[in-house]
Amino acid sequence: MRTAGFVLALAALLARPAGADELLVAAAVSLREPLATIARVFEAEHTGARVQLAFGASSTLAAQARAGAPLDVLIAADAETLDALAAAGLVRTDRRVVLAGNRLVVLASAELRIPLARAADLARPEVRRIALPERGVPLGHYAREWLAGVGLLASLAPRFVITEHARATLAAVDAGHADAGIVYATDARAARSAHVAFIPTAGEQPRIVYVAAPLTNARAPALAAQFVAALARADAQRILVAAGFLPPPDETSR
Amino acid sequence: MSEASTQIRVALSRGGFALDIDAAWSERVAVIFGPSGSGKSTLLETLLGLVPAAHARVKLAGVWLDGPEPGVRLRPEQRRLGWVPQDARLFPHLTVEQNVRFAEARGDVAGGSAAFSRAIEALEIGDLLARRAHELSGGERQRVAIARALASGPRALLLDEPLASLDLPLRARVLRHLLRVRDELEIPLVWITHDPDEAQLAGDRVIVIEHGRVVASGPPREVLWSRAVLPLSEALGLENVIDARVASTGAHECSVETARGLRLVLPISLPVGERVCLGLRAHDVLVSADPPGRVSARNVLPARVTNVEIEGGDARVTLDAGEPLVAKLTAGAIERLALRPGSQVYALIKSQTLRRIA
């Protein structure tokens, strides 16, 4: 049956024109599961609307937006990425929404024989490889900010395995390619063999915010603005919290 | 005298080879005769318009293809010349029928399908139509190539050494077809060859080319046996050529007769009426001053000496035995038999020395 469906869908697709009420929402990959649910809810509320989700590192998505990708909404895992786009006039600051917060956790692979309980444990010789994205990716930036704060960045840097984004970091530790990894608490929920070794203390945690905004040249500006607004609504917030995200922190407290 | 229907003035120089041809004729079938490397094929390609570098004034079949004013030239596709290349060059991706019908793609072939049917019939390739080039023998390929040229409705047919790539047994067969085409056609033929047999059989005129220049031009027999051309034509295998038809036939032999009444007996059985062209080397012709008695030679022909040429120890005696025949003798034999123009003699020809060439 799957084959027949595949062939039918293929035939339909080859002749399919571009949809009229289609939103292309590019989002930080850590938002994968809750955003898929939110998009389905949004589609149910807006008849005819189709939300297409593209996930990646926030920095990659921002680069695509800068290069002219036909995105309608961008959701980044930090404020700086969107601020930079806003400065270039690419996103609408008047519709900007902070939708969630998050925390860092340290993942240990199933193969790692020693327990990790605090930041200093990452310096033990058994931890040969530590997975995290590059500095330009929000998670990479947050992870380095934390490690710098606890005075370990320089000594651990030679052990870094650079991954593409949050989920790729998780995948690397899950697959045992890295002994440990620094990911968001929410990503750790999707871990299969890796486990959360410890959570940096509240004092050490960087301030992590997810920010969304419609693109200035969105094809369906009204629908894009509605989608961004929907992210701050109670039902979307419930979905995000259920997925392990923190409620949006007060931005002004920074 | 009216202007010649064919006029060729071609000058071309490339890679140390210079072609400088000036010739004119009105005969329908002209043979361009010369050794390989003499520039025959290059001349032919120039006539076809395929050598852009050549300075050419070419009138063929009464039509100017290059000139007469300088720089006026028809493109190859406008010339309507039927080219039969040396090695057939059948299009390998097409069947025989598609090859023969190839020119129909241009949409204005004179005669259209009638030309196709005539070509198929004349070359007897009706059974081959569905085949491809690689499934044909060399002779079949050559016949298809001739048919392809004919079916294009050409104003003249240009044959480039049509038999050179064929084995001897095949040559006779293809030559028969070619002679038939030659006789049935009304358009001019330019026939390139280095074979004196072909030149004598096919040509109304022969133009001899050596080192890129015309060295002689005229009636084939006269030119090829002339003192000036003889060294070349003999080197290329000059011999007597007899064009005859089967007059009567038996179980093991047949009698053939030429248009002018020369009769010969051949040791093979052939259908009456069939055309038989024979090659006979001059040194295979024996001459007897007296009527021979009982001899083994099957053919004893009364003849009259028309010419005697002596060169050192060799002699060439031209006989009129109904058809002209040349016998190669020694100078001593001329003296012993006291041969001079007008002498009545007998030519003795062993039937095995008669080689069928078409």
Add this chain to the structure above:
Amino acid sequence: MTAGELAEITGLTLRVGAVATAAILPPAVALGLLFARRSFRGKSIAQALVALPMVLPPVAVGLALLLLLGQRGPLGGLWSRLGIEIVFTWWAAAIAAGVVGFPLLARASEQAFAAVDPSYERLARTLGLSPLQVFFRVTLPLARRGVLYGALFAFTRALGEFGATALVAGILPGRTETLALGIYSRVQLAEDGDALALCAASFALALAAMLLAEGWLGGGAASGTPGGERGRR
């Protein structure tokens, strides 16, 4: 991943490959003919330039295209004035695939045309065909095996194009996510099962293309090449 998504990605890949191959076919074949039949000043430089997308890292090709076609690039501005968007649409994927496939097709065509004995073309001229007719009735049919293989290589290269495509087309699901991009992003997301399903689809597409090409060529050993009559001079 649903069957619909799989079909969407496969369909898009097919469309990108087909459009790319169809678009480069005329210019690449023409260029192959030019290189095979004419000698001119700077020919080897021109040949090297044509081969460039084949020898450069695909990502470098992608960057060049991004600079060229992007909204700030020389052509991107033109497109946006005309209201056409290229970068990060499937057109960009098709362009990237076409550019990297071009040298394969041009080179294969050049070799195929070089193997065609020009005397067949000359003969066809004397039979009354114009140079254009000669090309379509003689040269192309005689070279069709090589040209078709070139098109097949270009097409399968287009199916697998990743580096250049990722840069100019991004990995936008449902818009620019081809099989190769889909495999990569799913591996990054540790969705190995889906990645393998996409691999299987890639395999099926490539296999189908090859079988189709073989069927088209008819498998006739001597029918395509002029070998039967050559070497007899």
